[in-house]
Amino acid sequence: MVSGLLFLDCDSTLSAVEGVDELARLRGPDCLERVARLTDEAMAGDMPIHEVFGKRLDLIRPSRGECEKIGNLYLKTIAPGVAAALDQARRVGWLPVILSGGFLPCVAPLARHLGIADVAAVPLCFDESGGYAGFDGDYPTTRNGGKPEIIAAWRATRPTARVVMVGDGVSDLETAPVVDSFIGFGGFVRRAKVVESSPRYIDSFSQLPAILGSLR
Numbered sequence: 001m002v003s004g005l006l007f008l009d010c011d012s013t014l015s016a017v018e019g020v021d022e023l024a025r026l027r028g029p030d031c032l033e034r035v036a037r038l039t040d041e042a043m044a045g046d047m048p049i050h051e052v053f054g055k056r057l058d059l060i061r062p063s064r065g066e067c068e069k070i071g072n073l074y075l076k077t078i079a080p081g082v083a084a085a086l087d088q089a090r091r092v093g094w095l096p097v098i099l100s101g102g103f104l105p106c107v108a109p110l111a112r113h114l115g116i117a118d119v120a121a122v123p124l125c126f127d128e129s130g131g132y133a134g135f136d137g138d139y140p141t142t143r144n145g146g147k148p149e150i151i152a153a154w155r156a157t158r159p160t161a162r163v164v165m166v167g168d169g170v171s172d173l174e175t176a177p178v179v180d181s182f183i184g185f186g187g188f189v190r191r192a193k194v195v196e197s198s199p200r201y202i203d204s205f206s207q208l209p210a211i212l213g214s215l216r
C-alpha cells in the first residue's frame with residue numbers, strides 16, 4: 001500500500017549529468033557554454049526557468065536519436081546507491097515519482113531502469129524522420145512553480161500520503177512549501193541557495209532511507 005509519495009529530481013540528483021547540457025555538448029563547445037550558462041542561471045534562481053527553456057532548445061534542437069544517447073548517459077552516470085535506497089523505500093510504502101524539468105524521451109530509460117512508472121518530464125516532439133519539432137510549452141516543469149503544481153495535483157488524489165521531494169536545484173526547493181519534507185541533494189552539485197534553505201540535506205542516496213524512516 002502506498003503511504004508516501006517520494007518525488008525525485010533527475011538531473012544532478014538521480015544522475016550526475018544535466019541532460020540539456022549534454023545535448024548541447026553534442027553541438028560543440030560554443031553551444032555547450034551558452035546552454036550551461038542558462039541552466040546554471042535558472043538552477044541558481046537568477047533567471048526564470050520559462051525564459052531559458054525555449055532558448056536552450058532553440059539552440060540545440062535535439063533529435064530523437066540524440067535524446068536516446070542522453071538516456072544512455074543518464075544510466076551510465078546514475079547516482080550511487082539509488083536503486084537500493086528506492087527498494088528500501090518501496091518496502092515501507094513509498095511510491096517513487098520522477099519530477100523533472102528535463103526531457104521525457106531522455107529520462108524514460110532511467111525511469112524504466114529504476115522501475116519507476118510515474119514520470120513527470122517535458123515531452124518533446126519529433127518529425128517522422130526523428131528530427132526536433134518543438135516541445136510542450138504548456139508543461140508545468142517548463143516554468144518556475146511547475147514542480148509544486150504537479151505535486152499539488154498528486155496530493156489531491158492521495159490526501160493522506162506523506163510527501164517528500166529530493167533535489168539539487170532551486171526549482172526543487174520551490175516545492176518545500178507543498179511537501180511534508182524537502183531534502184536537498186548535494187551528491188553532484190552543491191548549490192548555495194539550496195544548501196542554506198533546505199531543512200534536510202544529503203550528499204548520498206544511502207542517507208535517504210534513514211530520513212524517510214524518521215518521517216513515519
Ligand SMILES: [Mg+2]
Pocket residue numbers: 009010011012013167168169
Ligand atoms: Mg536537478
